[in-house]
Amino acid sequence: MGDIVIKVEDVGMEYNLNKEKVDNLKEFVIKFLKRELKFTKFWAIRHVSMEVERGDKVGIIGLNGAGKSTLLKVISGVIKPTEGDVSIKGSIVPLLELGSGFDPEYSGRENIFLKGSLLGYSREYLESKYDEIVEFSELEEFIDVKLKNYSTGMSSRLAFSIATAVNPQIMILDEVLSVGDAKFREKSLERMKTLLDQDVSVLFVSHTLQQVRDLCNKAIWLENGRVMMQGTVDEVCDSYERSVLLKEKIYVKKSDPKKNDVKVPVDKDxxxxxxxxxxxxxxxxxxxxxxxxxxxxxxxxxxxxxxxxxxxxxxxxxxxxxxxxxxxxxxxxxxxxxxxxxxxxxxxxx
Amino acid sequence: MISDHRFIANFEKYRYLLVQLIKRDIQVKYRNSMLGIFWSFLEPLLTMIMFTIIFSYIFKRDIPNFPVYYLIGRIAFSLFQSGTMGAMKSIIGNSAILRSVYVPKYLFALATVGSSFVTFLLSLIILVAVMIVTNVHFTIYVIFASLPVIVLLLMTLGVGLILATVTVFFRDIEHLYGVFVMLLMYGSAVFYPASIIPEKWQFLLAINPFYAIISCMRTVLMNGTLYNTGELLYATVFAIVSLVVGMALFYKYQNKFLLHL
CATH class of the missing domain: 2.60.40.1220 (Immunoglobulin-like)
Structure with a gap:
């Protein structure tokens, strides 16, 4: 313990919120000459600092637009922060937008290698994992069929199997993943649990406080791009709950998620x-x-x-x-x- | 210094991705066509026949061995055209991937140039075949043809990186560049003899680095003598400058790409 795998230091991410997007030359030149190129600056997150130790499961909570997704993107390296530093120790696997990077004209087999290479894995490594991926996805019969002929469920099963076939040191999750039909969903939840049980560090965004309480040992609460609070999961979640409810003037009995589980959505409505x-x-x-x-x-x-x-x-x-x-x-x-x-x-x- | 090391480590890590991207690029190009990759032989061959008929019989231009003359210009031009145009669209075209996972962005530009180079290498087979059929005398200087090819490759990558960066911010470039490329083809004596250009416009060829490259290639491959090193040097300087500018621009602005995609 005490081994820091993610260190975020005073990170800020600034976006230009120009009302009309200037993406053609004529407009740019005209506006540049007229000195109309004014941008409304907007800090999606600012002065965010946090540390994640090996094995930590950190929940990120906050209202919509609090900067949770931006923070995840900054940590996974997809965008570079305007200010501050992020240092990462170990391999990082973002389980966000699972299906991106698939080529519909490729067969399932080819897509495993394409997607795997996008995640930075070598051919040898993917070959050694290939059987496991196919077996888990239950797509043996269809593995040489082009992806465009897959159903939505089939391609998300493949995506899930590829993304979770590896043993990352750091995992980034936006909501708990579960895909496909009921049977596969059970299987995928199980795999998520075994992945989470390992010594892996997890960053987890969820709108369900109960999930955060169940899965995480620490939490960070963002509001308007600033860190309101960070600490153990119960401390942070309790304060967050209190604050949100106070704002909405609603008194709430603690929810019991099992009781409130949704059974089956059935109809067109x-x-x-x-x-x-x-x-x-x-x-x-x-x-x-x-x-x-x-x-x-x-x-x-x-x-x-x-x-x-x-x-x-x-x-x-x-x-x-x-x-x-x-x-x-x-x-x-x-x-x-x-x-x-x-x-x-x-x-x-x- | 540290960033140099990280760069190399990153390249090692994503080497397989580069291979995959090049493969995908080539497959996309010939997807759903029956002859597939054979088109990279057939297409230059067919246009060669067409231009040979037009220029040797209809216009009665006397270029010694027009088929080889044309093919050299044509395959060099194809490499430059498809490489730069592919690189130009590489960032925009892969925005979905760039938004969801960290991948070194230059790989996409590099991959399109790489796939154009693979097509170029394949069409060299046609060039060699036509050279044999038309009894071109092969000399030891053929080896020196590799130098202008390397220069062309660097120039393609450099110009491609510049275009990739600028196009993210100004989509107009895509259309503008299409026109420019056509102008370049007409201005580089790809399919007509350089001598038909009037004396007072000859300087346009002299300052055209792309013409310098194909002229060097023609000299070693067709005349069997060494090219004018000054000409090659000029193209080399141009290629290196464009590569340095391309890398600097790309490196400087790549962190802003995502905000504009």
């Missing part, structure tokens, strides 16, 4: 079935799209069933949904049972 009745009132569901902007959903509550409709929801895709059911303090001053839970779910046509 998505119906989520919960194990206990959902309180009418101020409950809402958010759709967390890829850029994590929450979109209000049209919703309808009936007993323990929740019907949601949204033009962006497509069958066959997986979404991160976040259900809040909260009740404000009622007239008599009673604090009513409320909870907040996040889950990933697949929208299906029946």
């Amino acid at each position: 998505i119906i989520l079935t919960f194990n206990e009745p959902i309180k009418m009132g101020s409950n809402w569901v958010e759709l967390l799209s890829a850029n994590r902007v929450s979109v209000p959903l049209e919703k309808f509550v009936d007993g323990n069933k929740l019907l949601i409709k949204h033009p962006e929801l497509q069958p066959g895709m997986r979404y991160n949904l976040h259900l809040h059911t909260g009740c404000y303090e009622d007239m008599e001053g009673n604090k009513v049972n409320t909870y907040s839970t996040g889950f990933t779910t697949e929208v299906k046509h029946e």
Whole structure:
């Protein structure tokens, strides 16, 4: 212990928020001559410092737009920070956007080598892991079929198998991964658990506080790009919860995620079935799209069933949904049972 | 100094990726065509026949051994054209990858130049075959043809890196450069004799480093004598300058690429 694998020192990332994007020469020259090239500067994160020791599982929490994704990108080396330093010891595997880097015209076999090489692995290493990857993905029969003929589930199974076939020293996760059908999901969750049990260091972003509490031993709380607090997971999560709820003036009973687990989304309209009745009132569901902007959903509550409709929801895709059911303090001053839970779910046509 | 070491370590680590990217580039080019990679022989051969007919019979231009004259210019031009144009689009075209995982960005530009070079090497087979068929006398100077080829490769990479960097910020370059490349082809005596250019415009050929390269190659391969070293030196200086400028630009701005993709 005491072996520091990630060291982030006073990191800041600045974006130019120019209202119109100047990407052609004419505009640039005109604006340059008119001295209109003014940019609104925006710090996505600033003065962030943190250290991760070997074996640490660090949860990153915060509201949408707090800078969590930016921090992950900076640490994984995808973007270089405007100021400050990041030093990394050991190999790092970002499990973000699993399917990127696949070539639809390539067969599954060729894609294993293409994607593997993108992650920086040598041919020899990939050859030694090849059988394991194919076996885990359960795609033996289809491995020579072009990827464009794969179903969404099949290609995400392949992507997951490649990404997790390695033994990285540092892993970066955006939400816990689970892909494919129910059977494969179980298998993939199991693999995630064995990966997490090892001596690997993990950075983990989740909207589900319970997942962070379950998986992590430390946590860092970001707000408006600044570190609000870092420390042990319970300390940070407790304070975070208190602050968020205080802001929304909602009193919340601690959620029990197992109780609130979503069973099956069935219809064209998505119906989520919960194990206990959902309180009418101020409950809402958010759709967390890829850029994590929450979109209000049209919703309808009936007993323990929740019907949601949204033009962006497509069958066959997986979404991160976040259900809040909260009740404000009622007239008599009673604090009513409320909870907040996040889950990933697949929208299906029946 | 430390960054030099990291650079080499990184290159070692991603060597296999470079191979994969070059392979993918070549496969993309000939994807879904029945003859596949054979097109890299067939295409120059067919255009050679076409231009030979046009210039030897219709315009009655007297270039000794026009097929070889044309082929040398043509395959050198193809290397430069496909290498620089590929590199120009390499960063934009791979933005999805660059957004999700750290990969040294120059690899994408390097890979397109590499795949153009592989195609170039394949079309050399056609060149040699045509040289044999047309009874070109091979001399020891053939070896010296490798020098202008290396210079051409460096120039392609240099210009490619400059274009890759600039195009991320100004997409117009893509269209502008297409026009420029055509101008370069017409201005480099690829398919016509240099002598048809009027005396007062000859200086345009003299300052064209690309023409210097194909002229050097033609001299050693067709005349069997050594080229004018001054000509080669000029092209070499140009290539090295473009490479240094390309690397410096790319290195300086690569961290901003992602904000503009």
